[in-house]
Amino acid sequence: MKLVENKVVLITGGSRGIGEAIVHKMANSGANVAFTYHSSAEKANAVVEKAASNGVTVKAYQSDASSFAQSEALIKSVLEDFGRIDVLINNAGITRDTLMLRMSEDQWDQVITTNLKSVFNLTKHVLRPMLKQRGGSIINMSSVVGDFGNAGQANYAASKAGIFGFTKSIAKEVGSRGIRCNALAPGFIETDMTEELDEKTKAAFLAGIPLKRLGKAEEVADACLFLASDLSTYVSGQTLSVCGALNC
Ligand code: NAP
Secondary structure (H helix, E strand, C coil), X not given: CCCCCCCEEEECXXXXXXXXXXXXXXXXXCCEEEEEECCCHHHHHHHHHHHHCCCCCEEEEECXXXXXXXXXXXXXXXXHHHCCCCEEEECCCCCCCCCCCCCCHHHHHXXXXXHHHHHHHHHHHHHHHHHHHCCEEEEEECCCHHHHCCCCXXXXXXXXXXXXXXXXXXXXXXXXXXXXXXXXXECCECCHHHHCCCHHHHHHHHHCCCCCCCECHHHHHHHHHHHHCXXXXXXXXXXXXXXXXXXX
C-alpha cells in the first residue's frame, strides 16, 4: 500500500524546486496530483510527463496563487477534473530581498500577497469541499526565517510568520470536521530561490547548520508526505522544521 494511494493532492508552485519534488513524491506514493505554476509552462509540462509515468493522473494549471479570483476558479477546475481534493499544499512563494531602508511598497506587497494572501486564497476555497468530505489535510510552506527573522528579508519573514498563526487558527476552526492543518518550516534548501543568494550569505548560513550541509527539496517532500498521509492523523496545528537543526 502506497502512503497516499488514490488521494487527490493539489500543490501550488509545482513547476520547480520544492514544489516539483513534492509533485514527484506524491505521484510516486500513489496520489493523483494537480499542481499550479505561474509562468514556467514548459517546465510544468515536463513535470506532468515525468510524474504521470507513475501510472497516476497528473495535471498542471496556470494560476496565480496571489489572486483570489484565480484561486477560486482553480479549485473549481480541480474539483471538476478530479472529483475531490484530499490534500492542499500551499507551497508557492517568492523572495524580494532588500534591507528595510531600501524596500519599496511594491516589494513588500508582492511578497505578502504571493506568500501569505495565497494561503488564505486557496484555503478559503478548498474548505467547503473538504467540509463536505468531512476530511482533508492542509499543509502550508513556511520557513525557519518566519521564526527567527533574517536581515534583508523583513517582507519574507513577515509572510512566513503570518503562516504560523494562520495554520494554528485553521486547525482550531475545522479540526472538529476532520480537517488537519500544519506548517512546514524548511531551513536552507538547494533550489532556484537559494541559488540567487551570494556566496558570502550562503557560507554564513552553512556555518550555522549543525548537519553541515544544505537540505534537498526531496527531504522537504518527505516531511510533506508524512503530513499528507494517514501516518499523521493526530497531528494538527503544528510546525515541522526541516532545517538540519538550524532552528533548534
Ligand atoms: P522556487 O524554486 O523559486 O519555486 C517557486 C515555485 O512557486 C515555482 O513553481 C513558481 O512557479 C511558483 N510560484 C511563484 N509565484 C507564484 C504565484 N504567484 N502563483 C503560483 N505559483 C507561483 O522556490 P522554492 O525554493 O522551491 O520554494 C518553495 C516554497 O518553499 C516557497 O514558499 C518558499 O518560500 C519555501 N521555502 C524555501 C526555502 C529554500 O531554501 N528554498 C526555505 C524555506 C522555505 P513558476 O515556475 O511558474 O515561476
